Amino acid sequence: MSEEFCSIYDLRFLMKRGIILTPPLWRTLKALLELGEATADDLSKKTGRPRTIESRYLSELNRLGIIARRRISRRVFYIEAYRAVRKAVEEFGSSLTVEQIAHLISLPADIVKIIYDVIMKESVKESSGETKQ
Numbered sequence: 001m002s003e004e005f006c007s008i009y010d011l012r013f014l015m016k017r018g019i020i021l022t023p024p025l026w027r028t029l030k031a032l033l034e035l036g037e038a039t040a041d042d043l044s045k046k047t048g049r050p051r052t053i054e055s056r057y058l059s060e061l062n063r064l065g066i067i068a069r070r071r072i073s074r075r076v077f078y079i080e081a082y083r084a085v086r087k088a089v090e091e092f093g094s095s096l097t098v099e100q101i102a103h104l105i106s107l108p109a110d111i112v113k114i115i116y117d118v119i120m121k122e123s124v125k126e127s128s129g130e131t132k133q
Contacts, residue, residue: 008066008081008111009033019064028057032067037079068105081107085115 007013009029014021021029031046032038038046040055047054058078062069068084070077079087084105088096098116102109 008114014066017065019066021064025057025061028054029061029067032058032061032078033080036083037077039075039077043078062106065108065111068107070105079105081111082115082118085112086119089116089119 027047028043031043035042035046040051040058043054043058044051058067058069061067062078066081068079068081070079070084084107085101088101088105092101096104098113099109101116102112105112
């Protein structure tokens with residue numbers, strides 16, 4: 001399955017999961033993908049919409065399972081899913097299970113598993129490429 005993986009934001013992937021995004025949600029998702037990681041305040045500055053609206057759209061995207069969410073102190077950061085999984089793997093290594101990572105970044109475990117497998121394959125390719133040089 002990971003050979004077919006392009007992105008969890010690919011329209012085919014979203015349709016298989018029964019996720020339909022409205023134009024305002026696409027606009028918020030696009031802005032987050034450009035920033036990589038942001039708060040509702042950051043996104044409202046980028047999109048020009050009120051923070052409360054962006055907060056609602058970000059919460060909806062997180063509920064749908066296509067962006068990660070992480071609370072640090074009183075601030076809530078929304079993170080592009082691939083970046084969130086990669087940061088968690090870099091931070092905790094292999095000491096956490098996929099389910100624990102999913103809980104930590106508020107993403108469904110099946111999506112974390114897909115991304116985790118891609119990251120692991122990339123790291124194997126990088127390490128094997130380093131040994132050949």
